[in-house]
Amino acid sequence: MFSSSAPSSLIQALRAETAELHVALEKRLPFFSEHLDLSLYQRLMAAYYGFYRPLERRLHAPALGTTGLDQSPRIKLPVLRGDLVALGLDEAAIDALPTCQRLPQIDSPAAALGVSYVLEGATLGGRILRRRVAEQLGLDASSGAAFLDIYGELTGRRWKDFLQFLGDRNLGNEQMLEATRAAKATFICFESWLDSQEVLL
Numbered sequence: 686m687f688s689s690s691a692p693s694s695l696i697q698a699l700r701a702e703t704a705e706l707h708v709a710l711e712k713r714l715p716f717f718s719e720h721l722d723l724s725l726y727q728r729l730m731a732a733y734y735g736f737y738r739p740l741e742r743r744l745h746a747p748a749l750g751t752t753g754l755d756q757s758p759r760i761k762l763p764v765l766r767g768d769l770v771a772l773g774l775d776e777a778a779i780d781a782l783p784t785c786q787r788l789p790q791i792d793s794p795a796a797a798l799g800v801s802y803v804l805e806g807a808t809l810g811g812r813i814l815r816r817r818v819a820e821q822l823g824l825d826a827s828s829g830a831a832f833l834d835i836y837g838e839l840t841g842r843r844w845k846d847f848l849q850f851l852g853d854r855n856l857g858n859e860q861m862l863e864a865t866r867a868a869k870a871t872f873i874c875f876e877s878w879l880d881s882q883e884v885l886l
């Protein structure tokens with residue numbers, strides 16, 4: 686009967702459950718550290734790659750296509766790979782990069798939405814990060830910093846569309862729990878992976 690209250694509560698739940706994890710991770714990422722140099726940036730992007738590679742593969746597995754979200758324009762790995770090439774890694778070196786084994790479980794469409802929320806939300810800081818990396822390292826989209834601002838001018842539009850998509854889902858309590866659990870796990874797994882790769886402050 687009150688289904689109009691359900692859509693906003695999914696995004697509210699995702700925000701409430703992950704806000705602290707976002708703050709904690711943001712603080713530890715070295716983008717604004719005075720120690721950010723090309724070598725650290727390259728290692729950081731290689732570590733991002735090691736997380737996004739297996740996670741996107743799982744997220745976009747056909748069995749999960751049932752979320753109904755068209756993931757194809759949201760696939761980020763090729764851009765990240767392009768950055769690594771621009772930063773001087775050859776294809777063989779990229780293929781040999783370590784990949785994260787401890788990933789969030791994506792065992793339902795709701796969990797896939799929770800993971801997508803984190804990966805889509807991560808594009809929102811793009812403009813800030815793009816400016817920082819340009820100022821500190823002189824990099825732009827053609828020289829190794831395309832991933833950070835991957836949607837460029839489309840960022841706001843894509844995020845709005847994603848929120849609309851979430852808003853149109855009518856998830857029950859159990860599914861909401863699956864989604865928030867997966868979103869939290871994504872933050873936690875990402876932070877611990879980056880930590881293991883020694884790229885965090």
Ligand code: HEM
Pocket residue numbers: 700707710711714716802803804805806807808809810813814872875
């Ligand atoms: C230093 C790095 C980062 C900066 C500066 C940053 C900055 C931001 C900013 C400015 C927003 C938009 C806030 C708003 O408009 O209300 C945002 C949202 C968000 N970010 Fe980040 N972020 C960073 C890293 C990350 C990472 C690594 C992830 C996940 C892997 C992430 C996930 C999210 C999510 C999920 C949201 C959406 C929150 C919402 O529901 O509105 N961010 N971030």
